[in-house]
Structure formats: structure tokens, C-alpha cells
Amino acid sequence: MKYYDRSRSICEWERLDEWRDKIRASLAGGETSRISPFHLLSLAGFSAAEQRQCADAWMAGRLAASAAERLELDFDFARPPQTKIRLGYLSADFQEHATAYLLAETLEAHDHDRFELYAYSYGADDGGTMRQRLERCFDRFIDLSELSIADCAKTIYADRIDILIDLKGYTRGTRTEILTYRPAPVQVNYLGYQGTVGGDFCDYIITDNYVTPPASAGDYSEAFACMPGSYQPHGSDVAIGRSSNRAEQGLPAEGFVFCCFNQAYKIMPETFDLWCRLLHNTPGSVLWLLDNAKAKGRLRNEAYQRGISPERLVFAGEVPQSRHLARLSLADLVLDTAPYNAHTTASDALWVGVPLITCTGDTFASRVAGSLLRAVNLEELIAEDTAAYYALALELSNHPQRLAEIRHRLQQNRLSLALFDSAAYTLHLEGLYQTMWDRHLAGESPAAIGQTC
Template sequence: MALNHIGRVQEKLKNYAQAEQALEESLSIDPAQPGVIQHWVHIRQKSCEWPVYKPLHGVSLADMQRYTSPLAMLALTEEPAVQLLNSQSFVNRTYGLAQEHLCQGRTYQHQRLRVGYVSGDFREHAVGFLLPGLLQGHGPEYELFAYDFSPEEQTPLRMQLKNGFHHFKSIHDLTDRSAAELILADEIDVLIDLHGLSSGARPGIFALRPAPRQGAYLGFMGPTGMPWIDFVVADRQVLPDELTLYFTEKPLYVDSSFLPLVSYVNDDILVERHQVGLPEKAFVMASFGNTYKITPDMFETWLRLLHKLPESVLWLIDDNEASTRNLKAFALARGVAPERIVFSPRTGHTVFCARLKLADVFLDTYPYNCGSTSNDVLNAGVPLVTLYGKTLVSRMGLSLLKSLNLDQNAAPNYAEYENKVVAIARHLPEASAKSCEINLNNFKINYF
């Protein structure tokens, strides 16, 4: 127990090497700890410790895969069936919730359809940044309710989100049952889970079925495997008919991309290349997804691009000491000089959006594409090159680009991905996305 607590504290502090060591010592005492294995795997992902699954005494490869978290699995496999089985296994193992039907037999005849959103991310978060566009996409025929358990923060976005709902109710201090009873009393027609299987989820609310129809959206980009979730909001690019087989939820399709476009670009904030250590005349290839989304195959592809484009640099986030160290060592072992990769620390979202303008191209990750970050990239006028596959999470970039008629930058394999980046480098003025007009009002959602 002591080692596990040490591991979690060090993980929270992003001291991933120390966290991994503590959890490995714990597993050496008792290998039969699914929760510890789950965190150990994700820590290795976030540290870019490759291969992620390494031999560990007493823990089989099958156990490592079985107890990998659903979020981590989205970045580890491009097989949709594996993602579904992993999510179902996680739900059965972790929650064990007995379904109830609080709303059974109830029918409502409201003048406006009442839609409730449940989230702990009504704040500066990847989900929160996309929500203004979502809320604006509802017509006057909807009455919007927020059931909020977010950390309180005094930010303009938090206030914007509070003002974007007709009713904003805190459930932070309520039990799952009390929250469900509140939703039931509000006679919500459609209830949306903005967490899915991501951190902070409260599936106990939905297992009680306080609303006749319950769906998942934005918080988890894969099948939840939760039997109390009826549908998932998607589009036909990100979830074509042949992939719906791998979802327990039925698709609720929206026109255009299922990811709403929201601009946070502030033209008053100017950042110059020398301020972040970028060479003035270099071709800058940026990738700012979370480090656990970087895989060996993807990073090898980026390093090949550095070899093909001698005047280029790769620009990454300096997220934690372990991943930065490991990526530098990996690149050096493949003949890439340290100065060819520039690491920048995380910053506030407004400055982050301003920094994006310094890039010449943005390199999407695979099999876990960027979502909210890609929204910022496109609004900054930077070309996005994405690789798409057979899973929803690997098709988010395709969805966004297709909606903007820029899908010539979406590739079905690594070779074409490389070719598209090289083409942009050689024809930069023509390839720039700065000439395209992004319609920020292209998102319209219809619930039944």
C-alpha cells in the first residue's frame, strides 16, 4: 500500500521514473494488482518508455494488455475490436454497477427538448475548450442543463460555459444517486456523458438511468462498453457504417465534423521564433499532443522526415523529464542531432494558440489523433497532416479536414503521411491552410 501511494504521488508530480520504480516494487510483492498494472502501463506511455509492455516478473503480457486502461489502449492499438473488449473488461472489473431505471415509464411533453450535460470539465480542459461551439450549435428548440462537478476556476472560459446553459447546477457534493434524482426531477429528455471512461467519470449517475435516452460525447474517443449508454455522437467520417460493429452504442450522426470548431486565436498576442528557441529560417514541424500519444512508429516517421528535410526541426512539448530524456536518446541513437528537436514547456491556452502560428506544419499523432489541439491548429492557419485508420480515435483528423475540404492532408499509411509533409515543405505557400476560410458556425446537433 505504501509503495502504491508513493507511485501515485510521484505520478501526479510527473516524476514518472520514480513512480514506475515504486509500482514495480509493489508488483514484485504482489503481481495480482490490476489497478497497479493499469497505472504502470500508462506511466510508461507518458514517459515514452518503449516498448510499453516490458517483461515483468510475475506479470504476463496477457495481464498487461487485459489491465491496460481504456484511455491508454486508444493510443496502443489500431484494432477496434481490441478497444471494445478492453472497455467492456474495464467496465465489468471497475464499476460492477447494477442498473436501475429511475425514469422507467416516464414520458415528457416539454415545449422544448431538455438536454442535460454531465461533466467535471466545464473549465480550461480539452473538452471544455470545444464546448462553446457545441452549445452554440443548439437551436431554440432545446433547453440546456449542466450538471457540473468541475474544479472551480476564475477564467473567462468557465464564465462563458456557465452562461451557455439555461440551467447550471452543481453536483460536486452530491452522491451519484442524489445527482440522478436531481436529473430525474428536472425531467431531462436526453442526458449526455462528457467523460465516458476518462479520468473523473461518474458512471454511477448514468447506471441509474435518470433519463429516457443517454449518450456519450467528446470525453472518451472510443467505445465505452457501458450498457447504460444508448448512443454516441459521431459523424460518418469518424464512425463509418463498417466500424459501428465495434461500438455498443448506436451512432447519432451530426452533419459535418462531430468536433465543433472554436477559435481562441488572439491576434494581439505575438510570439517570435527566437523566444521559444526555434531557428528563424527552419521548416518547423510541430506536434503538441500528450506524450502518451507518441508511439515508436510515429516518432520513427518524424525522425525520417528530419533526415529528408535537412532544414527542418521538430517542435515538441517538454511535458516531463522522463519523456523528454527518452525522446532525445531515441533520436540520437538514430543519427538525429539534439538541436534538430526543440522542446517547449507547457503554457496557458491563449499563448499556446499564439505559438502555434510559428509552425509550418502540424504532425498529428496515430493511432490516437489530436482532437481539441487540432481545432487550435486549424484556427491558427497551420496545415494539419493526419494519419487515419480503423478506429474512431484515429479518424478525428480526417473528420475535421474533410469538413473543411482539406482532406488531401489525410493519409491512410505512414508512407503517404511522410510524402504529404514533404510536399508541404517544398510548396509551403500553396499548401498553407491560411487561405481557407474556417466556418465557426458549422456545427449543428439534433437529438432525435
């Protein structure tokens, strides 16, 4: 899998079909314990059911290896309830990270009269302003980075956490395996991973009825805990830096700017084909991408092979969040990737008033951008297939009046839109936590909860 990881991160697509066939054969043979479920989120052609199959197999061996140790610990939750519901947030990303930017206002808005907040961090302390901001959100902030998986679980259990919320899933640096030790009576998959974790160790997944339609429940090991709007938080106290201009960003003075700031591994050749067709049919346009030193040359070469001058791909370097948001507003239209959508990058674009188009799929990761567009009342920008996606992008790039109307509507309404109402979002999230806890106290098994599930 190391070759596969490297090739995806640098947009080396020559062996993608070979890898799809190998993974599908492994799924059919039940031999997927070496294939991280995370890989299937971004690889076209795999269903949510296959993603669950991969997650189940990924964890099966790990569960077997730790079975004796977990049995010896045998945590017992026969204890009287506490005055407040004790929430434990588990992550490696309490720092300058996309998850932290999304979640910060929600953590700050939690009702401390009803909930007690514990952070369990196993990532690096970068000493940055986001780390300091997050530390202030919690009643206790605990560093687990030097502890074993079992000792992490013991620490969480000793703190009498009622609901343990995992913010990582199977993303880079994960220690989601802590949840397999069952250190809390209720365990939740939330925000950081757009898919099921499989197995039987996570009770709920925070979602909405667009990213996970009720009929897809069988593709998830967790019960659905549905938010009434989008599952993704964002907030409205998000600083946008000083205004930038095209020259500062290396963009041409004139011409349409298509943009996608998703990580390179999310870009599939089929999507890149469409982008190059758009460049061909929109004279003077450019495609603005996130800089990746190893992928840049390959993408420019791929563009050249499709008849597009490599100079029409412009790359944006890494800058602090506020400066990133300021430059993002220079884009005319954000183009989404499939099957792994823009997530944080999508809500950031909408926050600064830049329209986004997406092509919806049938997995959680492929429906996130659609969920966000619904939350800002722009369902018209959700395409049902690639042909409609291309036609919509071409129409907007060639009809500036319609695009300007959408952009104006987004910018004028953003402070009143559900996606950016962190206070209302937090109330709904706390309502889900309360229902989870009430069901546990009543001896009821996890089941779909939320107003719209």
C-alpha cells in the first residue's frame, strides 16, 4: 500500500485501474486487513457498503490481537449518573488543523451547566493560537501522546467519561483503536472521518439525512444521529485577512478563475478530464489549485496531454488561515472533486461568498458538499452526474450575470444561513448527546435519533 499512498498523493494515475481491481479482489476474498478504509473514500467505484466491508475487515485483526487485554480490563459502567453529562473529545488535531477550525466555535458554545468537557489529545502541541484557544474550551485537557492504547483507555475510563467522541476515524495519525477498549458507555464517530468505522465499538455517527439517507443505514455500523441541517459545523466568527489581489496570487489580471483547493489525492483523472474541457471551452480561464511540490509537475503534464497549456494551472502556496480565506475570494467558481468532496475547503469557500458546484454520489464523503450547499440554500449547484456538473460549470463561466447573482445572494445572506449559525448548531448537537445518554440510562440500544432521521 505504500506505493499506492505515494502515487495518489502525487497524482500518479497510471495504475489506478490496477489498484481498483486489487482492492475489489481483496474485498471479495475477505483479505482487506492491510487496506486502510480511508483509501476507499477517495477511490471512485466503491460503494458505502464496500467501505463498511473494508472497515470491518481492517478492524477484525486488530480486535483479535487485543482481545485478551480488553477482556482483562472489562470496564464496568454500573455506576450512578453524574450531575453533568461528561463529554470526552478524542483527537490528534487540537492544533492548526481543518477539524479544529470547523469545531472551535461549537466547543466554545457548549453549555457548561449541562455538560463537562474533556479533551484527550494524542497529537503534537504546536503551541499555536488555535491550540491555546481549544485548551480554553475544556474543563480538562489531557495529553495522551506518550501512553499506550490500553493506558489511554484506562485514563478515559478513570475520568468517568459518559460519551466519548472520536474526531479522527481512520485519517492520518489515528488512534481510534482506543474506542475498541470501550472506555465509555456511549461512543460516537464525528466530523473527522466521512464514513463508517465498522466493527461494534462505535454507537452513533453524527450525520444528516442528506449525507446518509435513511435507506443507507445498513452501510454503517453506527446508528444515525441526524442534525437538522448539515452535519458539519463552521461558525461565523472566522477572520478573513486583508484583501488580496490577482497579481499577489500569481493569477492573470483578466479571465475566469476556476478553483479547487482540495488535497491532490482527491483529484481523480476523470475529474481532471472535465476540468481541462472547461479550460478549453472557457477562453482565458485558469485553474487555481493547492500547491503540492510533488504533484505540480505531473498535473501540468497531464494538462498538456489534454491540450491545455501548463501555464493555465496556477498553484497557491500554504498560508495562514485568515490569508487563505482572503485570497480564496478571488476565485470565480470552486470546482468540487469526486468521489471525495471538498469538506472544510467547501464551507470556507461558501463563507467568503464563492459559489461551489458539486457532483453528488452515494457515499458520505461524496455528499458532503451537497449537504453544505443545501445549508446555504444553493441546491441548484448540486449536479446529479458528471455531465450535469460539466454543463453547470460551463454555463456559469459563460454567463457572468447568473454567477454574479448567486454570489451576491450568498454574500448578502451568509450571516443568517444555517451553516454559519454555531449557536443553533451546538444546541442541536447537545440535543443529540442528551438523547444518546437518556437512551443509555433507560437501557435502550443505539438507534437512529434526530428530527429528520
